[in-house]
Amino acid sequence: MLKRTTYTYLIAAALAFGAVACVPVEQQGQSSGSSAAGVQNELRYEDYIYADNIKSVQAYRASGTPQEVLQPPVIAIDQSQPILLEFDRLNTGPQRLIAKLVHCNADWTPSGLNETQYLSTFNEFFITDVQNSVNTRIPYVHYRFRVPRVKLSGNYLLVVSEEGGNLLLTRRLLVYQNGVVVAAKLGPPVGPGGRETRQPVEFNVFYPDFPIVNPTVDVKAVMRQNYRWDNAKSYRPTYVRDDQRRLEYVFFDPKDQFKGLSEFRVFDTRSLNFNDVGVQGINLQANPIEVNLEPDKSRQNAVYSQDPDINGQRIFGNKQYGNGEVNGDYTWVDFELNAPEAVPGPVYVLGALTDWRLQNDAKLTYDAARGVYAGRLLLKQGYYNYYYTLKPANAVATDESYFEGSHFETDNNYDILIYYRPPGTRADLLVGYQELFFNRK
Known part of the structure; x- marks a missing residue:
């Protein structure tokens, strides 16, 4: 339990910020002049990628185990295990990137706290753990960053940008205290x-x-x-x-x-020498390599199936050379979902592989002649979970159960x-x- 003395300190720190609170930056819909393709300038208080060449972003609680990447970016304020951030930047050489933290309210608007109230150091951290990819058809730079400790609990937005200020990515992090x-x-x-x-x-x-x-x-x-x-x-x-x-x-x-819902669908591209789980064929002659997944079908009326999964997450890896962080290559992954007729709204691939967002490149196209929804994503070698989701016309929320069904089990x-x-x-x-x-x- 949190003692009253600790609580008094937290109250004092929260009260100490200035009278004028920050407000979210309005989306300007502009592109920067950055050398990175597709860089956007507006800051969004959510998990978001601003540059087209930023891929495979993972933020997780470090535990020292092989499965640590499956842990959420959530830590106790007195916990020694840090939050780690990893990501790739494609088709570029090493550059010095900067990270900073923004304290946010429960609704992910900036709290307005002064940076000195939640950090013990200057709020500008250079990402120095940088490695070039090894023997990959698509070259990339792999970045790894240990998030610094903070003084207050709450929501934090981790912002990564170029040294010149162009935004690259943002991640939501949580730091909690055991008050209740x-x-x-x-x-x-x-x-x-x-x-x-x-x-x-x-x-x-x-x-x-x-x-x-x-x-x-x-x-x-x-x-x-x-x-x-x-x-x-x-x-x-x-x-x-x-x-x-x-x-x-x-x-x-x-x-x-x-x-x-149902257990997640699965495919495994950690080896490109044979067809692993969910893979129908691999075209090694293409550049990038093309991976064709086994055609999927709707599970809306199917009985529950106890298939192993990792609850929508992904684990990067390379079974041939190991060290998937820098040896994992990027491949085109082709998805096909059988559908006798078009459904009432666009269809997307969804999961950690799309940041749980309805991304334009994850939107499938309906082929009436073949009776399938089809699309492709450029993905790093790994073990992946995914769903298909429907965005009903005139609806705010998506409906995963339309294709995946739903089960108490x-x-x-x-x-x-x-x-x-x-x-x-x-x-x-x-x-x-x-x-x-x-x-x-």
Whole structure:
């Protein structure tokens, strides 16, 4: 539990910033004159890539294990394990790049804190861990950066740019303090079977030693499925139990619960000498190399299948030479989804391979003569998970269940983020965090 002395320090630090808060930069829709193709100038407070030649971005909690890249970029404020950032820059030589951190509120707007209030050093960090690719058809430079420690909990935007100021990428990071205790409960199946099946998660927040003044207004809860921000849900307390110093979060509306969906589709390109999982053929004569995946079909009405996956993530690698960071080559990966007729909206490939975004190059084209949606992505060798998603016409949200179905039995990760804004301040602190695993296998 967080002691009151620590809490007093956090309150003082949050109150110390100036009277004028920052506001998000308006999107200007302009391109810079950078040598990197497609560099954009507007800053977006989300996971985003601004330059076309930036690829394979990963931010994760370092654990010293081979599977550490699957960990989310979330750490406790007193945790010794850092957050690491890795990415490639294609068709260019090594250049000095700069990283900085921006403290943000729960809604990912800048908090307005002075940089000295959340950092002990000057907020400009040069990325010095740089390696050239080795024996790859597409040359690239691999960058690795250890994110510095911060003094306050909360949301942080990591901004990477050229030394001249052109933006390259941004990543969302989380630093939490153990001020409250989150106790989650996995519920039983609800609703009809098939594509609408959801996975109910309810939770309580206990704060016996943490002075929350007005929880209904000042406490915000966010829940994510598989560490995704694109469909994260935010909540206010359903019930406030002042006598027990407890907040209850109970959900009666299906829209407050996540669909279980299905286990992710998988393909493996870590070897280009034979067809691995999900691969139908490899054209080594093409440059870049072309990988044709096995044709997919809709799983909307299929029964649940317990296929192993990594919940939408990816692991780069090269089985022939090892050290996938610099030996992994980039290949064209061709996707095909069988569809007897066109569906009511555009279709995209979705997953960590697209930053969970509806990217233009991940949009599939319908071939009526063949009855398939087809497209290709330039991807680094690795083990990948992915979904197909529909963007219904005139709808705000996408619908993965249209092609993937939905099942209560699906293995998914959930995490719960508890934010609190102390009285008289304008900065949200991340005072509680809890991970849980639904149907972990």
